[in-house]
Amino acid sequence: MRAVSFRLALASLSLPTLWAQTNLPPVASGTIPTLTARPTTGPTRVLGLGNYFRDPEPAIVMRTTLGDIPITLFSDAAVATTVNNFLAYVDAQRFNNSIVHRSSPISTPNVNEIIQGGGFTFVNGGYGVVTTNAPIVLQTAFSNVRGTLAMARTAALNSATSQWFLNTVDNIILNTNGGGYAVFGRVNTAAGLAVMDAIRNLPTYPRPEFQQIPLRNYTNGNTVTAANVIYAPIERTTRPFSGFSASSNAPGIVTTAVASDVLTLNFAGGTGTARVTVDATDADGATGGANGFDVTVSTNPPQANLANISTRAAVGSGENVLIGGFVIRGSAKRVLIRALGPSLIPFGVTNAISDPQITLQQGQTVIASNDNWKSTQQADIQATGFAPSNDSEAALIATLQPGSYTPIVSGVGGATGVSIVEVYELSTNESPQLINISTRGRVGTGTEVMIGGFVIGGTTPKKVLVRVAGPSLTQFGVTGALADPTLELNSGGRVIASNNDYQVLPDGSPNPDGPAIAASGFQPADVHESAIIATLAPGSYTAIVRGVNDTQGVAIVEVYDLD
Secondary structure (H helix, E strand, O other): OOOOOOOOOOOOOOOOOOOOOOOOOOOEEOOOOOOEEOOOOOEEEEHHHHHHOOOOOOOEEEEOOOOOEEEEEOOHHHHHHHHHHHHHHOOOOOOOOOEEEEEEEOOOOOOOOEEEEEEEEOOOEEEEEEOOOOOEEOOOOOOOOOOEEEOOOOOOOOEOOOEEEOOOOOOHHOOHHHHHHOEEEEOOOHHHHHHHHHOOOOOOEOOOOOOOOOOOOOOOOOOOOOOOEEEEOOOOOOOOOOEEEEEEEEOOOEEEEEEEOOEEEEEEEOEEEEEEEEEEEOOOOOOEEEEEEEEEOOOOOOOOOEEEEEEEEEEEEEEHOOOOEEEEEOOOOEEEEEEEHHHHHHHOOOOOOOEEEEEEEEOEEEEEEEEOOOOOEEEEEHHHHOOOOOOOOOOEEEEOOOOOEEEEEEEEHHHHEEEEEEEEOOOOOOOOOOEEEEEEEEOOOOHOEEEEEEEOOOOOOOEEEEEEEEEEHHHHHOOEEOOOOOEEEEEEEEEEEEEEOOOOOOOOOEEOOHHHHHHHOOOOOOOOOOEEEEEEEEEEEEEEEEEHHHHOOEEEEEEOOOO
């Protein structure tokens, strides 16, 4: 088994006209919740502004053995075929267990000028081959400068499939050599470039399988193991925004200030409604989005509440269906519950469930159910603004008394795949609250990790506890429980808190939040389970559940209102 080699034509050094990459500005991707406050409240904050914007330029991350290499893929039409081809491999998880199989000089002896991967895997002590799609046409619009991502190919121009390479120096010769090589992305952080260089600087060895494979902790002649190879699995990701700006059309009511992704609203003493407009600036300096929301200052505002919740996870069969849970207190609350599947595909979830259905239960009693959302309550659902975008998706509206409820998402005809179950608060009466939410599902890897989402409405911060149960589910008859879950709490595209074992920090020292977790009454039942306590300002948040070392299994993610 040999790596695909570059074909060089050193005599051809004239450069083609290389286009400047288009930098698309951010766009709005969600509605910022309307806020209401008293005129004497003072400043209030909305966190997680990044949740309301999207960078249209696709991004990936190579999670290599030596660290992450984040990469932005170019959005220009000139390389669209190349980008779409590459993302097809990423979305199909073809790069799982893939390795960097080449670290090679191109024109200068003893200088590693590229690292190459995407063609081969290493599993159970042996090499395998990445399954490839049809070759693509060569697109040479950008220069092979340091840190760019390009497609490897054979001597034939239109022969690229899955193999990629990173230019570790300015390899200008590759712009024209043998017809050129297709550049379609770039490493977007200094830390990523440092990881790339660390791989480049590893010693290479002439093995029977590969002549220039970089290996670590290896003695020439020994058997190559998983501890020696450089794994480079690839998944989609999002880039953090570099900043935000905001303005108010009624400064006599409210003024704005932004620091990082935190929006501070300062009340000037007047009452009424102000329109606040927020823009995002991406990591490359482009600004856009124009996402607006209303801030009403009145003498009797509602308190903070959990306004809507969502969880994305794999829907299986049997006990591996997606099971949500929420609790209502106070008086009756009108809610919309929906389950998405096909509409997730444009967002990179290629294994989305094709036809989800919802069953809403209280205890063992079925309250309502739906398969295709237009079959019942179509007009009411459309009027909420939360109608699913695909007719095969499910939704229902119900007015629920205080108590505990369980929405169950399964596939019609036993279908499986990734789904999102969401609960939206529709009531105009703000006194009742969703006081805790939970979702049980299977935690996988890549796009099949469990992602819980919730929005804190109102105007005041709220203290919550987020926890994950895995091994303790076994005592309740759940087979295949996740043995060691980890938890990340995200806001605005950044991690604001994380936990593995709830009693300790990553360095083994005691978790200072341990006593508060225990005092809450919701501490996990197993030391390997995760929990986070946080006081969160109004805004959107996501809780991401993974298995340590990419283990998989059934878990429950829960959010409790501690106020």
